[in-house]
Amino acid sequence: MSRTATIQRRTAETSIDLTLNIDGTGIGEISTSVPFLDHMLTLLKGHGFFDLTIQAQGDTEIDDHHTVEDMGICLGDAFKQALGNKQGICRYGRFTMPMHEALASVVLDFSGRPFLVFNVDLPKAKVGTFDTELVEEFFVAFCNHAGVNLHINLAYGSNLHHIIEAIFKGFGRALDEACQSDPRISGVMSTKGKLE
16 A cells, blocks of 8 residues: 655745655655755654655745644655555664764654654754744744654764754654554554554
């Protein structure tokens, strides 16, 4: 069965078209109108082997907040749609990603119960024109819409670009692991019989 999703979101602040194929090879074009977010999502799809195409426009003349948050919403919706009833998936994923001097750990559970633990002490600063505080906003939105319990922990790091890159690469790898099918799983990976 094809594990794909097509998401459209139209608001007064953003216009987003997104397609996702969980069982891909990491191809697709990404244009969100936020260049640093494009870079991070490109890393996510490449390291997670997801085919991901995004065309988005947002009110970036104000700032990047609405666009980044709505991208988290759309990507979360896409994973929820593509995974459907989650039968046979491993459910859990984890990866610890080094990026030069930075080391970040990403652990997640497609439990159906959204929760984010974000132990990353990012200063209110910019990487290029990108506000670093928007990283957490992206993951809050993703968790709430994908129904994911997500823990992101930074062990150490000093370069903000490297820290955020380690997080997104690790997130891609953890997502890939959680979405894998395991033939030993009958129904869903839950002793209570449902994920919600």
